[in-house]
Amino acid sequence: MKEKILERFLRYVRIDTRSDSDSTEFPSSKNQFVLAKMLVEELKHIGLTDISIDNYGYVMATLQSNTDKKIPVIGFLSHMDTSPDMPGANVNPRLVDNYNGEDILLDKTTGLTLKVSDFPEIKQYKGQTIITTDGTTLLGADDKAGIAEIMTAMEYLVTHSEIKHGTVRVAFTPDEEVGRGVDFFDVRKFGAEYAYTIDGGELGELEYENFNAAKALINIQGRNIHPGSAKDKMINSLLVAKEFIDMLPVGQRPEFTADYEGFFHLTKIGGTVENTVLEYIIRDHDRKKFEDKKAIINDIAVVLNRKYPDGTVKPEIKDQYFNMREKIEPVFHIVEIARKAMEQLGIEAKTVPIRGGTDGSRLSYMGIPCPNFFTGGHNFHGKYEYIPLESMVAATNVIIRIVALYADNNE
Numbered sequence: 001m002k003e004k005i006l007e008r009f010l011r012y013v014r015i016d017t018r019s020d021s022d023s024t025e026f027p028s029s030k031n032q033f034v035l036a037k038m039l040v041e042e043l044k045h046i047g048l049t050d051i052s053i054d055n056y057g058y059v060m061a062t063l064q065s066n067t068d069k070k071i072p073v074i075g076f077l078s079h080m081d082t083s084p085d086m087p088g089a090n091v092n093p094r095l096v097d098n099y100n101g102e103d104i105l106l107d108k109t110t111g112l113t114l115k116v117s118d119f120p121e122i123k124q125y126k127g128q129t130i131i132t133t134d135g136t137t138l139l140g141a142d143d144k145a146g147i148a149e150i151m152t153a154m155e156y157l158v159t160h161s162e163i164k165h166g167t168v169r170v171a172f173t174p175d176e177e178v179g180r181g182v183d184f185f186d187v188r189k190f191g192a193e194y195a196y197t198i199d200g201g202e203l204g205e206l207e208y209e210n211f212n213a214a215k216a217l218i219n220i221q222g223r224n225i226h227p228g229s230a231k232d233k234m235i236n237s238l239l240v241a242k243e244f245i246d247m248l249p250v251g252q253r254p255e256f257t258a259d260y261e262g263f264f265h266l267t268k269i270g271g272t273v274e275n276t277v278l279e280y281i282i283r284d285h286d287r288k289k290f291e292d293k294k295a296i297i298n299d300i301a302v303v304l305n306r307k308y309p310d311g312t313v314k315p316e317i318k319d320q321y322f323n324m325r326e327k328i329e330p331v332f333h334i335v336e337i338a339r340k341a342m343e344q345l346g347i348e349a350k351t352v353p354i355r356g357g358t359d360g361s362r363l364s365y366m367g368i369p370c371p372n373f374f375t376g377g378h379n380f381h382g383k384y385e386y387i388p389l390e391s392m393v394a395a396t397n398v399i400i401r402i403v404a405l406y407a408d409n410n411e
Contacts, residue, residue: 071166
């Protein structure tokens, strides 16, 4: 199993599948189709059925039930794209066998090093095989590790028919990293009653609650007058933008928050004296606090529009996704089954809130309650990304065990 997971993962990460937030196409990058078609052929080779790829790049397949028991159809999903925030072409993973618990030099040219002092959690993987970047790109474990784990689990179940199971559906989605992962996902076609995204971090993570999320565009209209005659006439939109930024609570920036604390995150700013646009993402686990944060954005606009001509500041806020906990709590047994699977494998389940979102958070509101659990990776979206191979094996075994437990629970 270890060799198969590694071979698959190394093959997947070498395809540059970065999504593109500026693209109007779906999927947003062509190479996502390259990986999708590769997965289709691999699913055929493994022996799954009902394999499909649609015009949007969604890949789906079925592991047919091998029992007469009436068992809910369950699904497993991972996404094919990687973050656009970091180079993803020419990924050249490094394998550190029998890791010695010390710093890992990633790039000899620049001296970039994965330091234990910066990332002390890596010491717990001493003696294991660590897969790292070469210091020039991301690794792509988010979420190609999840794909490799699902693929290997399905192959194992096909070749080990003594493990009784119901019908299992798998899906691989595009554009999760730019928030569009299930924009065109066909829930009826997928046909699962419950599902799990394999898109989490370190060993043991089990998540069933995430941020409520919104995006805010703040358009600030200034008045550009020649500076030689600007007195009492010019309105510098760049300076108004600074006022707007300074009126938001500093302590609610992401660099000052953790756990269940929400934030306002300025992601982009651009403009001139005449016009400036601010882009923010707004996050909070608590629905009321989330709504309050959106209200703060609008209230600041009201204040500034009283100080300057009406319409100077125009906020546009769009909800992106909501906390899946609301949809999962009524069927909480699906979380308990995942927890039991981990416990039976000797893995301590770590229930933590997702400080972000997954395809599962949106799917939960589309009719498929969908918690999330670990792939094994650390430091996603950056040059310091790494994943222990043993954690990937563990995630694969959790998938297999979950499938078996659904059958056991319906005896």
